[in-house]
Amino acid sequence: MAVATKHSPEDYKKSAQRAQNTAKVLRGLMWVALLIGVVASLIPFYLMLVMSLKTPGEIAASSVWEMPKVMQWSNYSKVLQNQNAPFFMFFRNSMIISTTATIGVLLSSSMVAYAFARLKFRGRDRMFNILLSTMMLPGIVTMVPQYVLWKYLGWIDTFYPLTIPAFFGGGAYNIFLLRQFLMGIPRDIDEAALLDGANHSTIFWRFMMPNMGPALATVGIFCFIYNWRDFQGPLIILNSPEKQTLELGLQTYRAMNQNQWELLMAGSVIVLIPILILFFVGQRFFVKGIVMTGIK
Amino acid sequence: MRRLLTLLTVFVCSFLLTALSSAEITLRMSVWDGDKALETIKAIAKNFEKENPGIKVRIENYDYTLYHQKMVITYAAGVAPDVVMMDGSHYQFLAARGALLPLNQFFEKSPGFDINEFYKPIVDSYTYKGDLYILPRDIAPIGLIYYNKKIFEELNIPFPDGTWTWDFHVRPELRDKDFLWVCQQMAKKDKDGRYTRWGFAPFDYGNFAENLALQLGALRYDNIAEPTKSLMDAPNRIKAYQFASDFSNKLHLGPSNSDAAGSLMMTTQQMFVQQKIGMYQCGIWEVPNMRKMLKPGSPEWFDWDIALAPSHAGPGGVKKFTTGGSGYAIMASTKNKEAAWKLTSYFSGPPGMTAMAKAGIAQPAIRPLALQKGLWLPGPETPIEEQFPKNRIITDTATEFVQFDPTSEFHISVSDRQNKGLELLWNGQTTAEKILKENQIQAQDRLDILRAQHDLPDFNWIVAAIIAAIFIGSILFYIYWPERGKKGTQMQVEETRSSYKFLSPWLIGMVAFTLGPMILALLMSFADWDMIRTAKWRGTQNFVEAFTTDPTFWKSLTITAIYTFLSVAISICGALGLALLLNQKIKGVALFRTLYYIPSITSGVAAALIWMRVFNPEKGLLNYILYGPDGKWALGESLSVSIMGEATKRVDWLQTEKTALIALIIMSAWGIGGGTVIFLAGLQGIPQHYYEAATLDGAGNMAKFKAVTLPLLSPTIFFSSITGIIGAFQAFTQAFVMTQGGPNDATRFFVYHIFGNAFQSARMGYASALGWVLFVIIMFFTLVQMKLSKRFVYYEAEAK
Numbered sequence A: 001m002a003v004a005t006k007h008s009p010e011d012y013k014k015s016a017q018r019a020q021n022t023a024k025v026l027r028g029l030m031w032v033a034l035l036i037g038v039v040a041s042l043i044p045f046y047l048m049l050v051m052s053l054k055t056p057g058e059i060a061a062s063s064v065w066e067m068p069k070v071m072q073w074s075n076y077s078k079v080l081q082n083q084n085a086p087f088f089m090f091f092r093n094s095m096i097i098s099t100t101a102t103i104g105v106l107l108s109s110s111m112v113a114y115a116f117a118r119l120k121f122r123g124r125d126r127m128f129n130i131l132l133s134t135m136m137l138p139g140i141v142t143m144v145p146q147y148v149l150w151k152y153l154g155w156i157d158t159f160y161p162l163t164i165p166a167f168f169g170g171g172a173y174n175i176f177l178l179r180q181f182l183m184g185i186p187r188d189i190d191e192a193a194l195l196d197g198a199n200h201s202t203i204f205w206r207f208m209m210p211n212m213g214p215a216l217a218t219v220g221i222f223c224f225i226y227n228w229r230d231f232q233g234p235l236i237i238l239n240s241p242e243k244q245t246l247e248l249g250l251q252t253y254r255a256m257n258q259n260q261w262e263l264l265m266a267g268s269v270i271v272l273i274p275i276l277i278l279f280f281v282g283q284r285f286f287v288k289g290i291v292m293t294g295i296k
Numbered sequence B: 001m002r003r004l005l006t007l008l009t010v011f012v013c014s015f016l017l018t019a020l021s022s023a024e025i026t027l028r029m030s031v032w033d034g035d036k037a038l039e040t041i042k043a044i045a046k047n048f049e050k051e052n053p054g055i056k057v058r059i060e061n062y063d064y065t066l067y068h069q070k071m072v073i074t075y076a077a078g079v080a081p082d083v084v085m086m087d088g089s090h091y092q093f094l095a096a097r098g099a100l101l102p103l104n105q106f107f108e109k110s111p112g113f114d115i116n117e118f119y120k121p122i123v124d125s126y127t128y129k130g131d132l133y134i135l136p137r138d139i140a141p142i143g144l145i146y147y148n149k150k151i152f153e154e155l156n157i158p159f160p161d162g163t164w165t166w167d168f169h170v171r172p173e174l175r176d177k178d179f180l181w182v183c184q185q186m187a188k189k190d191k192d193g194r195y196t197r198w199g200f201a202p203f204d205y206g207n208f209a210e211n212l213a214l215q216l217g218a219l220r221y222d223n224i225a226e227p228t229k230s231l232m233d234a235p236n237r238i239k240a241y242q243f244a245s246d247f248s249n250k251l252h253l254g255p256s257n258s259d260a261a262g263s264l265m266m267t268t269q270q271m272f273v274q275q276k277i278g279m280y281q282c283g284i285w286e287v288p289n290m291r292k293m294l295k296p297g298s299p300e301w302f303d304w305d306i307a308l309a310p311s312h313a314g315p316g317g318v319k320k321f322t323t324g325g326s327g328y329a330i331m332a333s334t335k336n337k338e339a340a341w342k343l344t345s346y347f348s349g350p351p352g353m354t355a356m357a358k359a360g361i362a363q364p365a366i367r368p369l370a371l372q373k374g375l376w377l378p379g380p381e382t383p384i385e386e387q388f389p390k391n392r393i394i395t396d397t398a399t400e401f402v403q404f405d406p407t408s409e410f411h412i413s414v415s416d417r418q419n420k421g422l423e424l425l426w427n428g429q430t431t432a433e434k435i436l437k438e439n440q441i442q443a444q445d446r447l448d449i450l451r452a453q454h455d456l457p458d459f460n461w462i463v464a465a466i467i468a469a470i471f472i473g474s475i476l477f478y479i480y481w482p483e484r485g486k487k488g489t490q491m492q493v494e495e496t497r498s499s500y501k502f503l504s505p506w507l508i509g510m511v512a513f514t515l516g517p518m519i520l521a522l523l524m525s526f527a528d529w530d531m532i533r534t535a536k537w538r539g540t541q542n543f544v545e546a547f548t549t550d551p552t553f554w555k556s557l558t559i560t561a562i563y564t565f566l567s568v569a570i571s572i573c574g575a576l577g578l579a580l581l582l583n584q585k586i587k588g589v590a591l592f593r594t595l596y597y598i599p600s601i602t603s604g605v606a607a608a609l610i611w612m613r614v615f616n617p618e619k620g621l622l623n624y625i626l627y628g629p630d631g632k633w634a635l636g637e638s639l640s641v642s643i644m645g646e647a648t649k650r651v652d653w654l655q656t657e658k659t660a661l662i663a664l665i666i667m668s669a670w671g672i673g674g675g676t677v678i679f680l681a682g683l684q685g686i687p688q689h690y691y692e693a694a695t696l697d698g699a700g701n702m703a704k705f706k707a708v709t710l711p712l713l714s715p716t717i718f719f720s721s722i723t724g725i726i727g728a729f730q731a732f733t734q735a736f737v738m739t740q741g742g743p744n745d746a747t748r749f750f751v752y753h754i755f756g757n758a759f760q761s762a763r764m765g766y767a768s769a770l771g772w773v774l775f776v777i778i779m780f781f782t783l784v785q786m787k788l789s790k791r792f793v794y795y796e797a798e799a800k
Helices: A007-052 A056-061 A073-082 A087-120 A124-136 A138-155 A160-167 A172-183 A188-195 A200-211 A214-229 A232-237 A244-255 A259-280 A284-293 B001-021 B036-050 B064-076 B091-096 B119-125 B148-155 B172-177 B181-186 B203-214 B235-249 B257-263 B268-273 B284-291 B337-347 B350-358 B367-371 B394-401 B411-418 B420-427 B434-455 B460-482 B490-524 B540-551 B551-582 B589-601 B604-614 B621-627 B634-643 B661-670 B672-684 B689-697 B699-730 B733-739 B750-760 B764-792
Strands: B027-032 B055-061 B083-087 B135-141 B144-148 B193-200 B275-281 B305-307 B323-330
Touching: A007 A259, A007 B148, A007 B589, A007 B604, A007 B621, A056 A259, A073 A087, A073 A259, A087 A124, A087 A160, A087 A172, A087 A200, A087 A214, A087 A244, A087 A259, A087 B490, A124 A172, A124 B460, A124 B490, A124 B699, A124 B764, A138 A160, A138 A232, A138 B490, A160 A232, A172 A214, A188 B257, A188 B323, A200 B490, A214 A244, A232 A244, A232 A259, A244 B064, A244 B604, A259 B589, A259 B604, B027 B064, B027 B337, B036 B055, B036 B284, B036 B337, B036 B350, B055 B148, B064 B091, B064 B750, B083 B091, B083 B337, B119 B135, B119 B323, B135 B337, B135 B350, B135 B394, B144 B148, B144 B235, B144 B284, B144 B323, B144 B394, B148 B275, B148 B337, B172 B181, B181 B193, B181 B275, B193 B203, B193 B268, B203 B235, B203 B420, B235 B420, B235 B434, B235 B672, B257 B460, B268 B284, B275 B284, B284 B420, B305 B394, B323 B337, B337 B350, B350 B367, B350 B394, B394 B672, B411 B434, B411 B750, B420 B434, B490 B764, B540 B551, B540 B764, B551 B589, B551 B661, B551 B672, B551 B699, B551 B750, B589 B672, B604 B621, B604 B661, B604 B733, B621 B634, B661 B733, B672 B699, B689 B699, B699 B764, B733 B750, B750 B764
Parallel strands: B027 B055, B027 B083, B193 B275
Antiparallel strands: B083 B323, B135 B323, B144 B275, B144 B305
16 A cells, blocks of 8 residues: 655756666666677677787787787788689679669569568468568578579579579569568558559559658668678689689688688778678668567 | 682681680689699699690689588589599599599500509599599698708707607607607796697697507598498507597697697797797698799798608508598580690690609609609709798608598498597597497498488478478468358459559569478488489488487577567567666767677678687687786686696687587677667667656656666567577577587587588588477477567557
């Protein structure tokens, strides 16, 4: 049983003040915790950067934290000038593959998502279940038969296996995200347009696509990064050194230069820079886009 | 008139000739040489192009660890190079399948070519069932010891003359005739009792052990050409392997694997150059590196030379050494056989080998070249920096004692099991008896399966077609049966039609790239298929093998499950906590969000490389934190005792069976920023008025979290755990780059296991069966979560 106590306005003021103070302290503590966390998670990058500027002797002798005595920028030029691992070529290849695949995914997954989100047809929900279940299919299962397929198409050691399939469906995950987003757009738009005699492709291109901007940006960035980081696909399909992607090229470079850590780390930095730039440019779409697609 | 005709003929002929020769041929040639040797290779190719106008050569360089898989799959895909570098332990697989051309047909009609000029042992080892498949390029007996003359002089020990012997213990009475005594003299310690110099180290302990085993007369198989039994657990082999481990771990005559690769972060070769070891065993191929690092006149320089390695002294001991060596072979798929032969014989013949010998890279397999002064052996005109090592004549002597790798087509796949987990032995974490007995069982199983392939019946296409039909039928049935016979209105029919228009890309892709391959994989799971020979029918045997006889199946499934649950649990809890913090109104929160996300977009290979450094025992970040800057913190010491068994040893995270998986789980936590974004989105989707209402009801922070945040976030948690589990079950890159599935299969994730079977052992059928098993497992876990979600997940829409 609660006993009512009398509070003077002073008391309220005081307790409000106290609450505010606690909140302030709490916020300060949180800020410190976040800072520690960030530093911890960025330390590996610091180590990488420092090591990439040391001489082999320094790596063997000095502590991991220590800055190099003289910055060995030549490590970077050594990596970039290596004839057997053309990093500029790797970059170009990664760019071509990731961009093409992303375009393909955006086009095809938005179309498919539109059908699943806003049209009624026989077997739709069960077909969507099938689509979702392909999310569970490990890539390695279809890898060998796909390899056989690429072989018959003459696509081994070309970019086609890494780009063309994106134009045919664009992946269950992406379709799922875009469908969620499309389901949130009010139905009145389509109904009004249909009454005006528009067909579905008009609705899709004229009304849906323009509204899907943020969602497409999110899916696009995810997809670009996914393709940029893909290792298993290029590992199996690309053979020629000048066709390899950055991710695979780094591994190739590593195989040729075992234990030369200053070069390996310089190579890693080189591989990381483009994706970091892309991320900083497109970062505002991440959180915003995900909120809008309403993952649930 | 006649003259005119002749002129005309000459003209036409020369025209045709130029036309023909301008029809340029490009030959693709694949090698695995490191960065340095590649320069020489490319120079030789340039010369070849000059001497053979009309033929262009394209050199392709591959990582040795993936080289042979690449050759198999590119051959199967019809895109193999024309000329390929090959070695004695891998070519038989291709030769047995007709993928390599027998070379006898070429050299028998090449004038001036004499196969007898090549060292006989290597020609024998490159001959498979009577035909030569590799034209030997170099022979590289690993019976050499590089030694530091300065240390020998300092200790007053005469330079080795190749008459050394060794036994299982030091024999002081023999003095410098006893190899182990010499090693013992060279060892040096600092005041803390840590070794600063050792006597001897091999370039690879596995190879060292193999040499010892050979000298005790223990071979790997009962018959190296047609093996029926693997002999990994023969008593003498166990003895040899145990001694190789004790040599560094108990006797401390050499640096252990973790001393070298771990603490000092250098290869044993670098240790030799830095005078941390007095003697170094390796093939001759390291000479160019040595010369580069030890330039006469430079401060690093000391006098060095090579000597014949010691042999076992005991009864029954024989002088035997393993050997490197490689050559060039021609793929059967080449369209330009003659040109390919020209290139092969150019590279393996005098023009190529002169250049390789001069660069010091390779001891020519052609004996007269190998014995020519001023070429391979130093002559009077050899420049000073190429004088070293002076005693190169012993590379010729050593060839008498070489033993080549087993020559059966099964060896690649079987040796994967024979050599499993040996790194634990070299680190002193297990005994030879234990690991070799285990490996023997697995290797014998593998050999029996491979030998049984020949007797399998042809692939049963009728049964396969029925299975495929049932599979397709049940999908169609699932989609259309519940709504059968329904007639739609005109408008509904129209809508269905345009739906299919929108769906068409997906439908095509689904059939061609997902469903089709899935069905093919299902059919393949009943087959035995190596991608080159026609498929055989194995029925359900692949599945039976997986569940009963394949010991790595359960092991890899278990570690994958542990990895999945721990890493998903950590990442969900971590991401949720982080998202709660990042959802506060704190200064600079936008920047924090961005920075936390960075690790999750990092390139997988680069991340793996960084983390290899973090987990490094001596210089690694993790041990730095655990052991403190002076290395004496109590936490670290108790870890050392409980994990490494010795207080002085630091935890070698990636090379210890108990910790390798933990290390990968820790590394996975680095990527929680990716999940955080999704939770953040979920948090921002919670309407603010719920919290206001809760505040009015007098709820505290904890109560609000329990009553509002958690239920409203449950769909996000559900989503994250489903996608997280699907992703974690397919972990691959970290293990591939950082641990190669080791040590002793401790990080052989299920997908890695599939990958290994498919591409390293070329067992596509078995790999497909494993793939389907994984699919079913993932499906099972997803369905269980779906069922559970009904109880725990709160959907707003349902409540309304």
